[in-house]
Each structure stands twice: as C-alpha cells, then as structure tokens.
Amino acid sequence: xxxxxxxxxxxxxxxxxxxxxxxxxxxxxxxxxxxxxxxxxxxxxxxxxxxxxxxxxxxxxxxxxxxxxxxxxxxxxxxxxxxxxxxxxxxxxxxxxxxxxxxxxxxxxxxxxxxxxxxxxxx
Numbered sequence: 001x002x003x004x005x006x007x008x009x010x011x012x013x014x015x016x017x018x019x020x021x022x023x024x025x026x027x028x029x030x031x032x033x034x035x036x037x038x039x040x041x042x043x044x045x046x047x048x049x050x051x052x053x054x055x056x057x058x059x060x061x062x063x064x065x066x067x068x069x070x071x072x073x074x075x076x077x078x079x080x081x082x083x084x085x086x087x088x089x090x091x092x093x094x095x096x097x098x099x100x101x102x103x104x105x106x107x108x109x110x111x112x113x114x115x116x117x118x119x120x121x122x123x
Contacts, residue, residue, distance in 0.1 A: 002026035002112045004096045009117030014088055016121075020081040022096030022114060030054025033099040034072060034079045037107055038092035038119075045095065047105040049081060059103070063089070086121045093118050 008020040020036070028034075035050035049070040050059045058070050069082040079096060094117050097110040104110065 004114035006096045006114040006117040009119045011120045017084045022079040024077045036081045037095045040092045045107045088121050091121045
C-alpha cells in the first residue's frame with residue numbers, strides 16, 4: 001500500500017513559479033511510474049508529467065514542456081514538480097499518482113492517488 005500526500009499549491013501570478021511536492025509512504029519499487037495530473041471542473045483529469053522511479057526518465061505533456069520539471073529524491077520518497085512561467089491555463093487541482101505497472105499517461109491505470117493540491121494562476 002502506498003499513500004501519497006501533495007503540498008505546495010497556492011495562488012500565484014502569471015509568469016511566476018511554484019514547486020509542488022508529493023511525499024510517498026510505503027514501498028516504491030524501481031518499476032513504479034510516478035506522475036502528476038491536473039483537473040479543472042467539467043474536464044477530465046489530464047497527464048502533466050511523469051518519471052520512472054528507478055532510472056529517472058521523464059515525460060511531459062506538450063502544454064508544459066519547457067516550463068515544468070519533474071524530479072524525484074529516492075532517499076526521501078518524494079516527487080517534485082517545479083513549475084515556471086505559469087499561465088492562467090495552468091489553474092487546476094494537481095494530483096500525484098503512482099502506477100505500479102510502469103509508464104502510462106492514462107489516469108485509469110494508476111493505482112494510487114493523492115488528495116490533490118489547488119494551483120491558481122491569476123492574470
């Protein structure tokens with residue numbers, strides 16, 4: 001069993017930066033794929049960024065490529081999402097998720113989810 005707890009969401013102005021954290025409790029295997037998703041009311045949850053826990057390969061949605069960076073600190077069992085040059089379209093609830101089966105961009109395959117953290121970008 002894995003528990004994920006996100007933090008770091010807040011109100012920020014467009015063009016600003018923010019770092020989200022996801023602390024995981026329980027065993028994270030090297031084959032686990034950790035990801036950040038986001039969701040706004042009335043829309044489906046969408047993939048933002050992901051990282052292979054073992055080798056550290058990273059993956060990004062086109063909308064955030066070049067602005068967001070995902071990383072992990074294995075010793076801390078923590079995943080980070082550094083967000084820069086934020087836009088109003090980035091406003092959403094951001095969720096951390098873990099997929100024991102490896103790489104995926106589909107929310108339906110993920111086994112564990114955090115409670116979400118609100119990011120609001122003002123113009």
